[in-house]
Amino acid sequence: MTIPVDRRTFLRASGVALALPMLESMHPALARAAAASPKRMLNICNTLGLYSDSWFPKMAGAGYEATEYLSLIDAHRDHYTLFSGYAHEEQSGRQPHNSEITFLTSARRPGLDGFRNTISIDQVAANHLGYVTRFPSVSLGTLTAQSQSFTTSGAMVPAETSPAEVFRKLFLQGTPEEVEREAQSLDDGGSILDRLKTQTTALRRRVSATDQRTLDAYFEAVRTAEEDLGEVKAWQQRPKPVVDMARPEEIPNPADLVARVKAMFSLIPLIFETDSSRVVSLMIQDHGVVPNVQGVTSDQHSLSHHGQDDAKIEQLKKVEHQLVEAFGGLLTDLGAKSDANGPLLDQTTVLFGSNLGNANAHTSTDLPILVAGGGFSHGQHIVHEGGNAPLCNLYVTMLQNLGVETDQFGQSSGTLTWS
Incomplete structure (x- = not known):
């Protein structure tokens, strides 16, 4: 008889812990494996x-x-669905590009007076999954720490922009001294939270009912931070996964836009394959310089405001051609890598698109949206006629596919289903 083995089982001897590889005994029955199949x-x-x-x-x-563009990824047509006629309402902000901070949240009037962002779809997913993985979510960027990931309170989750640093955090085990310093840092953080909690409790007795509600929200954030520290400490004691890939080289030149994107794309299948996280978001940013793309002589931002100039459009297409082609490579890698439940692509809902439908005019309607993988039925172009439908309806469907029990997100009016 085969005895089920927990996938987090370790071999221990003389103070050394060695993580086991994925074993058949960790999934003793196909039905059970399917039920436990992680969604990403x-x-x-x-x-x-x-x-x-x-x-x-x-x-x-x-x-x-x-x-x-689609001809570059047409080999994957049966694994993705295109959407036209979907958007978020009221995305004109203080600056023309403010909609980039609300692409995953749908919060209205970004950047204007009184604006406060709301939680992003990836953080809803991360909160649902919790610390079942070492990192509940991973936020990536190609240039700066700005991201599209926002917490329940509307605080931005900073993006990691260095592929080498991402690799280090995910896969490189520190020296005993480094691990000890990190543990001490976590202990110090716990002590600070203890003091904050004591002060907050005392202060609550002396303020108005409105202030008490504010403090209650703050106290809840402190409590969540305490729980997170405990989870982080637990993961700190577990060995990091070993991967068959060298640490990426740094790409210091911001003109190497495509190289930076490809470097991040190369890490994403590893993150999922090692179950280091099940939620990843990547923001391909405006680099503000002429990209290293043959035949391109202007920066991508300027080219996106082409004013219908044919020469600028041709240069813009050269840049976007390489980005879409790189995305096709990512789909190939996700389809080629598997875990005990099959190809990663089948278990990963991939959203690819933009917060701008027409960058030339800064409009945020009729957004270019593609969803790949995730076990959905694919191969179609879904068109919503008669004005823009809520993109958040798709977000609700994505969350439900991940196991989140919800029928609402942001501006949603329902779910978006297709067959």
Whole structure:
């Protein structure tokens, strides 16, 4: 008789812990394995949009003709679905590009007076999953720490921009001295939280009812931080996974936009394969310099505001061509890598798109949206006629697919289903 083995079992001897590889005994029955199959989420946003004429097919349904960009990923057609006519309402903000901070939240009027962001879809997913993995979520960027991930209180989760640093945090085990310093840092953090809790409790007795509600929310945040510290400490004692990949080289030149994107793309399948996290978001940012793409002489931002100039459009398409092609490579890698339940792509809902439908005019309607993998039925172009439908309806469907019991997110009016 086969005795089930927990996947977090370790071999221990003389104070050394060695993580076991994935064993058949960890999934003793196919039905049980299917029930325990981890669901994952990946969100990718190209903040400067995608040239519409090269992205959107002219017809709906399954028989659409691949456009210039889609021909680059057409080998994966049966594994993704395209959406037209979806957006968030009231996305005009203080600055023309403010909608990039609300792509995953749908909060209205970004950047204007009184604006406060709301929780992003990836953080809803991360809160649902918790510390079942070493990192509940991973937020990545290609240039700065700005991200599209926001907590319940509307605080931004900073993005990690260095592929080498991401690799170190995920896969490189520190020296005993480094581990000890990190443990001490966590202990110090716990002590600070203890003092904050004591002060908050005392202060609560001396303030108004409104202030008490504010303090209660603050106290809840402190309590959550305490729980997180405990989970982080537990993971700190567990060996990091060993991967068959060298630590990536740093890419210091911001002009190497495509190289930075590809470096991040190369890490994402490893994150999922090792179950280091089940929620990843990547923000492809405006680098503000001329990218190292042959035939391109202007920065991507300027090219996105092409004013219908054919020469600028051709240069813009050269940049976006490489980004879409790199995304196709990521889909290939996710399809090629598997765990005990099958290809990672089948278990990962991949959102690829932009907060801008027309970067030339800074409009945030009719967004370019693609969903791949996740076990959904694919191969179609879904078109919503008669104005823009809530993109959040798709977000609700994505969350439900991850196991989140919800029928509402942001501006949603329901779910978005297709077959």
